[in-house]
Amino acid sequence: xxxxxxADLGAExxxxxxxxxxxxxxxxxxxxxxxxxxxxxxxxxGVRHVxxxxxxxxxxxxxxxxxxxxTVFVLDAAGKVTKRAAGLPRKVDxxxxxxxxxxxxxxxx
Numbered sequence: 001x002x003x004x005x006x007a008d009l010g011a012e013x014x015x016x017x018x019x020x021x022x023x024x025x026x027x028x029x030x031x032x033x034x035x036x037x038x039x040x041x042x043x044x045x046g047v048r049h050v051x052x053x054x055x056x057x058x059x060x061x062x063x064x065x066x067x068x069x070x071t072v073f074v075l076d077a078a079g080k081v082t083k084r085a086a087g088l089p090r091k092v093d094x095x096x097x098x099x100x101x102x103x104x105x106x107x108x109x
Contacts, residue, residue, distance in 0.1 A: 001081045004073065008060060009050050016046030017101050018075040019094065022054045022066045029088040033070040040094045046077075047098060076101050 004020065006013050019037045023030035034051060041049035054061050054069050064073065067086070074083040074097050082101040085093075 002064060004060075004064070004075055004079045004081065006079070009052065011050045012048065013050075013075065013077070013079055014041070014046055014048030016077050017044075017048075017098055018079070019047065019049045019098075020073040020075060021049065021051045022057075022061065022064075022069055022071045022073075023051055024054050024069045027069045030070045032088055033072065036089055036091050036094060037072065040091060040098065044095070044098055044102075074098065074101055076104065 009018075009020065019041060021030070021033055021037050023033065034049075037049040041047045052060065054066060060066075064081075064084075070088065071084065071086045072089055072094075073081050074094075076082050082104070083097045
């Protein structure tokens, strides 16, 4: 799977995981996605939410194969993509994927 760095995002990665959200200015579901991911990042210690404007970061959009907004990537602590999904995520699903991502990181240590 692809790896995304802090330099790629122009923002620090989370200590344990990062929720990367590609959005556009007129995307209605992107606003709800922002709320969901912010709530999850606030709920889970060491997790950061980074929103990327797809229109201004076409290089990253192409590299990661983003075809629509919202698209969400879950990165582990090293920036490795562990999951990607398009569309409005459900909070419970994001928490479940984060749980798997964080437990994989624990097993590796």
